[in-house]
Amino acid sequence: MRLEISSFEYTDLMREHFRRPRNVVYSDVEEWNRRASGRGSIGSMLMGDSLRIWIVVEKDAAGEERITKLVWKSYGNPTVVAATSLMSELVTRGGGMTLEEALALTAEDLCDQLGINRSAAGAIVSHLALRDAIHDYFRRTGQNHRIRERLPQIVCDCLGVTDEEIEEEVKNGAMDFDLLQQATGVGTGCGACHELVCQLIEEYLEKYFY
Ligand code: FES
Incomplete structure (x- = not known):
């Protein structure tokens, strides 16, 4: 407190x-x-x-x-x-x-x-x-x-955005960082998560679209 x-x-x-x-x-x-x-x-x-x-x-x-x-x-x-x-x-x-x-x-x-x-x-x-x-x-x-095998992990500490949310938004068409940021606010704080978020976007694009 x-x-x-x-x-x-x-x-x-x-x-x-x-x-x-x-x-x-x-x-x-x-x-x-x-x-x-x-x-x-x-x-x-x-x-x-x-x-x-x-x-x-x-x-x-x-x-x-x-x-x-x-x-x-x-x-x-x-x-x-x-x-x-x-x-x-x-x-x-x-x-x-x-x-x-x-x-x-x-x-x-x-x-x-x-x-x-x-x-x-x-x-x-x-x-x-x-x-x-x-x-x-x-x-x-x-x-x-x-037990669910894996619980969601917070990727962006500033905004509390999880990998599960990022996956869901990419699946719904947020195919680059800017679109994902508009949808979730991810990366609008300190910016430290930027690289990891981009990696995850690539991973989910690969998983669902390529
Ligand atoms: S950790 Fe994502 S903006 Fe700070």
């Missing part, structure tokens, strides 16, 4: 979650490492968007696995903080989402609820960390058939 939030850039709900984040872990990380059913993490402290989350999964009376608790710790920017705080409430509300419901939650859902731009990188970080925690739960409980 080291960044200041300005008074005019964000919605009231986003400011509320940034100023009073819900379900944050402060010092009891070791306890949550022991207690959690699944752990997820994403990002790097160097890039300023590190997020770790812990989930507790319990079976309801019908034997359905539900997320009854989600706690988190972040060194991220205001969007990561607000999106993860909101997500921690959404996922555990009313007895908790089933794992399928939680996996179906998207970064766009979080942005819509916060009333912010749908491409906000922080919401993508929150959403990927949740998926990582659920897959960790699958691994710990031997449910390997439910």
